[in-house]
Amino acid sequence: MPFQLLRGCGRAKVVALCLAVTMLGCACSSASGVQSSGVIAAVGAENEYANVIGQIGGRYVEVTAVLSNPNTDPHSFEASPSVAAELSAAQLIVQNGVGYDTFMSTIEAASPNPKRKVIDVQKTLGLPDSTPNPHLWYNPDTMPAVAKAITRDLSGLDPARAPYFRANLANFDRSLKPWLQAIARFKAAHPHTPVASTEPVADYMLEAAGTDNATPWALQADIMNGVDPAPEDITLQDSLFTGHKVKVFLYNEQVADSITQSFLELAKKNGIPVVGVYETMPTPGYDYQTWMLAEVRALARAVANKVSTEQL
DSSP states (O other): OOOOTTTTOOHHHHHHHHHHHHHHHHHHSOSSSSOTTSSEEEEEEEHHHHHHHHHHHGGGEEEEEEEOOTTSOGGGOOOOHHHHHHHHHOSEEEEOOTTSSHHHHHHHHHSOOTTOEEEEHHHHHTOOTTOSOOOGGGSTTHHHHHHHHHHHHHHHHOGGGHHHHHHHHHHHHHHTHHHHHHHHHHHHHSTTOEEEESSSTTHHHHHHTTOEEOSOHHHHHHHHTTOOOOHHHHHHHHHHHHTTOOSEEEEETTOOOHHHHHHHHHHHHTTOOEEEEOSSOOOSSOOHHHHHHHHHHHHHHHHHHOOOBSOO
């Protein structure tokens, strides 16, 4: 079942946003890749992508994020006219794709700009539309490819500063090593660790770490898509906690309802440590690399020492 971020947003709101973008387009769009201030206007649909844009672009990029509040449910996000204005003015945009942030493409289409660079992470990774899990930023292969694409497009917009962007890319790639090493250490120390989750938010990282997710995929997908899970899947999930069949419970801190709350309470009651995971980067205090590293360290503490990290 495809994931739809805007499932609560009606056609009228989208049309209104498109009209707003159309009116803003001529006034907000730069005639060249670089603004008069000497910096490139950039937007990341999710703040983890905005953070990487900022790391690569440095002082030559002014970047904003559309989704950045860790207390907001990204599934029910509704774009506003201010978001439309930011996208209309942007020379570089990074968006997730896989149906996660379709509002981005809708607004971009209402404000066409042949000089605007748009990086769709799904397309960058060569993933089909049928990809079941849209939380691509937890995949260790994702951000190196995205950072490379950002470097390419920033260099195209501002060729004189291409060496600066390439140097920042090299630094970024090096800075990912602690996270990748932590994943490798966990996989070696705790092979095939059984885990449970509410949604497939961190599933790519869990797979890289060699864990076995015992939660039925159907339950993860239903919760992700706002559908009531089947009773038999709920019963199976409950048994993972009451039967102590898993070592840790991965809980999406940004999407909670009565069903996920019941899982959380049951895990705690049965002494299963909990690790909170997020759809947008927790701020302040983290960049993309330290956020991902913190998640793996929390996973390791949960498995090795039965310590919960419900919130980073």
